[in-house]
Amino acid sequence: xxxxxxxxxxxxxxxxxxxxxxxxxxxxxxxxxxxxxxxxxxxxxxxxxxxxxxxxxxxxxxxxxxxxxxxxxxxxxxxxxxxxxxxxxxxxxxxxxxxxxxxxxxxxxxxxxxxxxxxxxxxxxxxxxxxxxxxxxxxxxxxxxxxxxxxxxxxxxxxxxxxxxxxxxxxxxxxxxxxxxxxxxxxxxxxxxxxxxxxxxxxxxxxxxxxxxxxxxxxxxxxxxxxxxxxxxxxxxxxxxxxxxxxxxxxxxxxxxxxxxxxxxxxxxxxxxxxxxxxxxxxxxxxxxxxxxxxxxxxxxxxxxxxxxxxxxxxxxxxxxxxxxxxxxxxxxxxxxxxxx
Amino acid sequence: xxxxxxxxxxxxxxxxxxxxxxxxxxxxxxxxxxxxxxxxxxxxxxxxxxxxxxxxxxxxxxxxxxxxxxxxxxxxxxxxxxxxxxxxxxxxxxxxxxxxxxxxxxxxxxxxxxxxxxxxxxxxxxxxxxxxxxxxxxxxxxxxxxxxxxxxxxxxxxxxxxxxxxxxxxxxxxxxxxxxxxxxxxxxxxxxxxxxxxxxxxxxxxxxxxxxxxxxxxxxxxxxxxxxxxxxxxxxxxxxxxxxxxxxxxxxxxxxxxxxxxxxxxxxxxxxxxxxxxxxxxxxxxxxxxxxxxxxxxxxxxxxxxxxxxxxxxxxxxxxxxxxxxxxxxxxxxxxxxxxx
DNA sequence: ATGAAAGCGCTAACAT
DNA sequence: ATGTTAGCGCTTTCAT
Numbered sequence: 001x002x003x004x005x006x007x008x009x010x011x012x013x014x015x016x017x018x019x020x021x022x023x024x025x026x027x028x029x030x031x032x033x034x035x036x037x038x039x040x041x042x043x044x045x046x047x048x049x050x051x052x053x054x055x056x057x058x059x060x061x062x063x064x065x066x067x068x069x070x071x072x073x074x075x076x077x078x079x080x081x082x083x084x085x086x087x088x089x090x091x092x093x094x095x096x097x098x099x100x101x102x103x104x105x106x107x108x109x110x111x112x113x114x115x116x117x118x119x120x121x122x123x124x125x126x127x128x129x130x131x132x133x134x135x136x137x138x139x140x141x142x143x144x145x146x147x148x149x150x151x152x153x154x155x156x157x158x159x160x161x162x163x164x165x166x167x168x169x170x171x172x173x174x175x176x177x178x179x180x181x182x183x184x185x186x187x188x189x190x191x192x193x194x195x196x197x198x199x200x201x202x203x204x205x206x207x208x209x210x211x212x213x214x215x216x217x218x219x220x221x222x223x224x225x226x227x228x229x230x231x232x233x234x235x236x237x238x239x240x241x242x243x244x245x246x247x248x249x250x251x252x253x254x255x256x257x258x259x260x261x262x263x264x265x266x267x268x269x270x271x272x273x274x275x276x277x278x279x280x281x282x283x284x285x286x287x288x289x290x291x292x293x294x295x296x297x298x299x300x301x302x303x304x305x306x307x308x309x310x311x312x313x314x315x316x317x318x319x320x321x322x323x324x325x326x327x328x329x330x331x332x333x334x335x336x337x338x339x340x341x
Numbered sequence: 342x343x344x345x346x347x348x349x350x351x352x353x354x355x356x357x358x359x360x361x362x363x364x365x366x367x368x369x370x371x372x373x374x375x376x377x378x379x380x381x382x383x384x385x386x387x388x389x390x391x392x393x394x395x396x397x398x399x400x401x402x403x404x405x406x407x408x409x410x411x412x413x414x415x416x417x418x419x420x421x422x423x424x425x426x427x428x429x430x431x432x433x434x435x436x437x438x439x440x441x442x443x444x445x446x447x448x449x450x451x452x453x454x455x456x457x458x459x460x461x462x463x464x465x466x467x468x469x470x471x472x473x474x475x476x477x478x479x480x481x482x483x484x485x486x487x488x489x490x491x492x493x494x495x496x497x498x499x500x501x502x503x504x505x506x507x508x509x510x511x512x513x514x515x516x517x518x519x520x521x522x523x524x525x526x527x528x529x530x531x532x533x534x535x536x537x538x539x540x541x542x543x544x545x546x547x548x549x550x551x552x553x554x555x556x557x558x559x560x561x562x563x564x565x566x567x568x569x570x571x572x573x574x575x576x577x578x579x580x581x582x583x584x585x586x587x588x589x590x591x592x593x594x595x596x597x598x599x600x601x602x603x604x605x606x607x608x609x610x611x612x613x614x615x616x617x618x619x620x621x622x623x624x625x626x627x628x629x630x631x632x633x634x635x636x637x638x639x640x641x642x643x644x645x646x647x648x649x650x651x652x653x654x655x656x657x658x659x660x661x662x663x664x665x666x667x668x669x670x671x672x673x674x675x676x677x678x679x680x681x682x
Numbered sequence: 683a684t685g686a687a688a689g690c691g692c693t694a695a696c697a698t
Numbered sequence: 699a700t701g702t703t704a705g706c707g708c709t710t711t712c713a714t
Binding site: 346357358365389392393394396398 | 694
């Protein structure tokens with residue numbers, strides 16, 4: 001079996017306290033003693049039992065990340081950034097998938113499995129504003145996304161309304177007037193879809209362009225296939241438009257594919273803009289103009305904020321809202337104003 | 342602070358053993374006692390301290406998954422499948438990213454951070470055959486991929502040679518004779534690239550088609566951009582071919598984009614086949630014909646095999662090699678023989 | 683500078 | 699059917 005402090009102590013002829021001192025870099029250890037202990041550690045291949053250490057210290061050095069589904073590129077890229085940021089801070093990440101299911105999300109929040117971790121970074125999808133009370137949990141929590149606001153926990157998210165407005169204005173500046181939407185959510189109030197819709201309408205209003213419900217494509221999920229299906233439905237009902245705002249990149253890519261199949265040229269006949277700036281947005285044909293919403297910053301900020309709360313040892317301080325900056329990434333599917341047509 | 346067994350016992354007026362019995366569904370507890378204890382548990386909001394339980398039992402209920410990078414779609418989809426399979430088995434997954442760096446991979450194998458888990462599913466990329474000894478670790482380990490064979494651990498992987506041969510034969514059956522490769526690795530012996538290359542050559546040999554180094558595109562990484570760059574290099578040096586075998590889907594998609602930019606039609610001028618069957622292969626234009634290598638089966642098998650080893654409590658039994666079945670997924674970028682040209 | 687010993691919260695062997 | 703108690707391996711007072 002694995003060696004313990006006692007084994008090392010016995011071999012080095014000291015007490016376990018001394019071994020512990022050596023391991024934890026306690027300064028007052030005689031050089032000669034330290035060397036003997038270090039020798040014993042190497043000889044026995046001793047490595048500390050983290051579970052025991054955790055029990056004693058009440059910390060595990062692990063944080064949990066709960067997201068809907070890793071096979072969605074957006075969340076995969078987010079998780080990659082969170083894990084990298086956590087590693088830099090010496091923490092390790094346990095990933096849970098909720099499938100965006102409200103019940104699973106709520107269950108997860110109270111799951112004792114979380115006891116394995118010091119805190120949680122939580123990206124809800126099924127829960128909504130009325131579930132805000134479930135976020136009042138007895139451990140450090142950072143919430144991502146826009147399903148829930150004014151909760152009792154720290155919140156890191158993006159400027160959806162502003163960014164969506166900027167995306168729409170970008171299309172308008174490029175001379176487009178009939179801008180279709182792909183990915184609207186029927187009746188939603190606070191989700192990403194609702195906020196991006198709001199930004200879209202603000203831009204139209206500001207430009208004096210009337211809102212036309214005929215060119216709004218609704219969908220439930222935001223996968224590639226939904227983008228394709230929604231665009232097909234728009235075309236089938238004879239909707240006319242010269243631009244498309246996909247509420248995320250995968251929707252935009254799915255929609256773009258259907259547009260091209262139908263014989264329309266992108267961007268000549270229809271300009272397309274997405275949202276998320278996924279890696280693959282660079283490699284589609286044409287490459288996808290999109291909104292870069294600052295995922296990296298979100299990931300780093302979420303980790304830093306969570307670790308701060310953990311280090312703060314449950315001292316209550318008011319929940320913070322942190323907003324990432326965005327920018328429009330100009331690519332081929334919607335060239336900048338000067339280059340249009 | 343969180344309630345403990347003692348608090349519950351005191352409130353219920355029983356000993357901690359009885360509380361423990363209730364929690365662990367030990368049968369011999371009087372119904373009335375059980376009820377009292379359950380009441381106390383609810384009242385105090387007691388949840389067991391998993392760290393303490395782990396220290397006692399020597400198990401954590403968590404497994405580690407080490408992959409190069411979650412932002413690579415293949416690994417994201419693999420991780421999604423592993424986490425789902427683990428959850429079904431009641432285990433939780435800690436994800437580590439190695440960046441495919443040999444030193445980090447080796448370091449990770451001996452990292453005490455793994456003590457937080459019961460075992461490891463490891464997908465090396467930087468390590469190679471000569472590092473096989475590092476796989477001899479004192480905890481349950483399952484290795485994925487084809488960097489290392491005949492190691493001391495269970496190994497779950499795919500039939501690379503056969504699948505690559507089948508992919509090449511599929512193109513040949515479609516009437517193609519000059520089949521370019523995108524993603525070969527210079528001088529590699531046992532990696533995925535080498536194995537797929539071997540399958541490619543076997544297919545050529547069987548069909549009596551001479552091997553032409555001129556149409557082999559080398560690269561180091563397998564990202565989208567490498568596919569694009571490699572294809573550009575092939576075109577720049579005037580290579581002529583009527584088909585492309587991308588050693589993975591992202592390479593194939595990157596290459597396909599460059600082909601189309603250069604004015605070549607896919608599949609009419611050049612047929613393209615990939616490998617991995619990523620979700621996005623369905624949504625490219627044209628959709629990508631590819632090899633489905635059985636990732637789901639690999640994930641499920643890896644988890645099951647690891648949990649078996651963990652349950653087996655370190656009893657040595659010979660390492661097993663498990664191979665997933667593959668199949669060709671016929672899509673537009675390389676239509677089946679009957680439909681060609 | 684080092685040692686002895688308590689205890690983190692739990693499980694399980696043993697006792698009643 | 700339930701209680702007592704000894705650890706799991708570590709950190710950490712408190713002594714010396």
